[in-house]
Amino acid sequence: VKEDYDLIVIGSGCAGLTCAIQARELGVKPVILEKMATFGGNSMRASSGMNASETIVQLKHGIVEDWHDFYEETYKGGGKLNDPELLEYFASHGALAIDWLAAHGIVLDDLTITGGMSRMRTHRPKSLAPIGAFLVNNLMKRAKELEIPVVCGVKAERLLTDEKGAVCGVKTARRNVYAKAVVLATGGFSASKDLIAKYRPDLKAYRTTNHAGATGDGIKLAEEVGAEVVQMDLVQVHPTVQQDTDHAYLIGEAVRGEGAVLVDGNGKRFVNELSTRRIVSDAITALKEKSAYLVFDSQVKKRVKAVDFYQKQGLVVEARTLEELAKKLNVKENDLKQTLEKWNQAVEKKQDSEFGRKTGMERELNQAPYYAIHIAPAIHYTMGGLHIDKQTHVLDKSGNVISGLFACGEVCGGLHGNNRIGGNSISETIIFGRQAGMRAAAESKNK
Ligand code: ADP
Numbered sequence: 001v002k003e004d005y006d007l008i009v010i011g012s013g014c015a016g017l018t019c020a021i022q023a024r025e026l027g028v029k030p031v032i033l034e035k036m037a038t039f040g041g042n043s044m045r046a047s048s049g050m051n052a053s054e055t056i057v058q059l060k061h062g063i064v065e066d067w068h069d070f071y072e073e074t075y076k077g078g079g080k081l082n083d084p085e086l087l088e089y090f091a092s093h094g095a096l097a098i099d100w101l102a103a104h105g106i107v108l109d110d111l112t113i114t115g116g117m118s119r120m121r122t123h124r125p126k127s128l129a130p131i132g133a134f135l136v137n138n139l140m141k142r143a144k145e146l147e148i149p150v151v152c153g154v155k156a157e158r159l160l161t162d163e164k165g166a167v168c169g170v171k172t173a174r175r176n177v178y179a180k181a182v183v184l185a186t187g188g189f190s191a192s193k194d195l196i197a198k199y200r201p202d203l204k205a206y207r208t209t210n211h212a213g214a215t216g217d218g219i220k221l222a223e224e225v226g227a228e229v230v231q232m233d234l235v236q237v238h239p240t241v242q243q244d245t246d247h248a249y250l251i252g253e254a255v256r257g258e259g260a261v262l263v264d265g266n267g268k269r270f271v272n273e274l275s276t277r278r279i280v281s282d283a284i285t286a287l288k289e290k291s292a293y294l295v296f297d298s299q300v301k302k303r304v305k306a307v308d309f310y311q312k313q314g315l316v317v318e319a320r321t322l323e324e325l326a327k328k329l330n331v332k333e334n335d336l337k338q339t340l341e342k343w344n345q346a347v348e349k350k351q352d353s354e355f356g357r358k359t360g361m362e363r364e365l366n367q368a369p370y371y372a373i374h375i376a377p378a379i380h381y382t383m384g385g386l387h388i389d390k391q392t393h394v395l396d397k398s399g400n401v402i403s404g405l406f407a408c409g410e411v412c413g414g415l416h417g418n419n420r421i422g423g424n425s426i427s428e429t430i431i432f433g434r435q436a437g438m439r440a441a442a443e444s445k446n447k
Contacts, residue, residue: 015409052094078417189216
C-alpha cells in the first residue's frame with residue numbers, strides 16, 4: 001500500500017469492486033483495502049441473482065413492465081419503511097446496471113423470481129451459476145485489467161480527517177493512507193455478536209449465513225466521524241438455512257422460485273413459500289419443530305446449479321421415490337404424497353387455494369429422484385446502516401454531507417425497509433457501487 005491515492009475504497013465485495021472500477025474508468029486512481037485474507041466478502045455467497053426492471057433481458061423473455069411496479073413491490077415487501085429517495089433511484093437504475101455489467105462482458109441473461117415479486121426480475125448468468133462468485137470473479141478480472149490494486153489483509157482501523165473535518169484517509173496497522181475521498185463498502189453486521197446484541201438482543205442465539213468479516217466496521221468507522229445510522233434494529237432472518245453442520249448454509253430462494261415447496265414435520269405445506277422472507281421465517285419459527293423441509297424434484301434441481309454444491313456439502317437428502325423420501329425424512333408417507341398431489345394440481349390449475357402462492361409454479365414436482373433439505377431461519381442481512389443520500393454521500397445527524405465520505409452496499413441503511421427482497425442486495429451493490437464511484441470520482445477531481 002502506498003501513502004496516497006485519489007480514492008480509497010474499503011471492502012472488496014461487489015459494492016467496492018464496482019465502485020473502484022467505475023471510478024477508475026472515470027480517470028481517478030483507487031485502491032481497494034480488504035481486511036480478510038481473500039477478496040469478495042459476503043457478496044461471494046450471494047446465490048439468487050440481481051433484480052432489475054425494464055431490462056432488455058426481460059423483453060427477450062416477453063416481460064413488459066414499468067419500474068414503478070418494482071418500486072411498489074419492494075416498498076410493500078419492506079413494510080413501507082424504505083427510504084423513498086433511495087428506493088426510487090434503485091428501482092429506476094436497475095436496467096442501466098444490467099447494461100453496464102453486459103458492457104463489461106458480464107452477462108446476466110437468464111431470469112428467475114424471488115419472494116415478494118410478482119414478475120421475473122431476478123437476472124442471473126445463463127450457466128445458472130450462483131450470482132455472487134460469478135460477479136466477484138468477473139469484476140476482479142476487470143479490476144486487474146485496470147490495474148486497480150486490491151490489497152487483502154489490510155484493515156481500515158480509523159478514518160482520518162483534515163482540519164475542516166473532511167475525511168482524507170484511513171489509518172491501517174502499518175501506516176496512514178491518504179486520499180481525496182474514502183468509500184465505505186464494508187458490508188453488513190450480521191456476524192457481529194456485539195452489534196446484534198446491542199440492536200437485536202432477541203436474535204442473539206441465532207446463527208448467521210454471513211462470512212466472518214461481516215462485523216459492521218464501516219458503521220463504527222463512520223460513527224466516529226459523526227455519521228448518522230438508521231434502522232439498525234431491522235435485521236433479516238432468512239427462512240431457508242441448512243444448519244445441521246458447523247457452517248450455516250443459505251439455501252437460495254431460487255430453489256423455491258423454480259418450484260420447491262416447504263413441508264413441516266408431518267409432511268404438510270404450511271405457508272406460501274414465496275411470501276417475503278419475514279413471513280416465511282415467522283411461519284417456520286411458529287412450527288413445533290421450528291424447522292422445515294424444502295422438497296423438490298430433479299427438474300427443479302436442474303434449474304438451480306447451487307443444489308449440486310449443496311449436495312457436495314452433504315446437505316441434500318436424495319430418494320428414488322416419494323415413499324423413500326418420506327422414510328428418510330421421518331414424515332408420514334401418505335401425508336407427503338397427498339401434499340405433493342395437491343401441489344401438482346395447484347400448479348396445473350395455476351391456483352393454490354390453500355396458501356395463495358402465485359409464483360414459482362412453472363413445473364409440477366413429479367420427476368424422480370426427489371430431494372429434501374432440512375432448513376431453519378438464521379440471521380442473513382442487516383437492513384440498517386449508514387444514512388446516505390441518493391448520491392451515496394454519508395450524512396451526519398443534522399442531515400449534512402460529511403465531506404469526502406461515501407458509502408455503498410450493505411453498510412448503508414434505509415433502502416430495504418424492514419425486509420430485504422431476495423435479489424435486491426446484489427442490485428444495490430452494482431447500482432450504488434457505480435453511483436459512489438461516479439460521485440467520488442467527480443468530487444475528488446474538483447479537489
Ligand atoms: P457488499 O455486498 O456491500 O459489497 P460484502 O460483504 O460483499 O459487502 O463486502 C464487504 C467487504 O468489506 C468484505 O470483504 C469485508 O471483509 C470487508 N471489510 C469489512 N470491514 C473492513 C475493514 N475495516 N477494513 C477493510 N475491509 C473491510
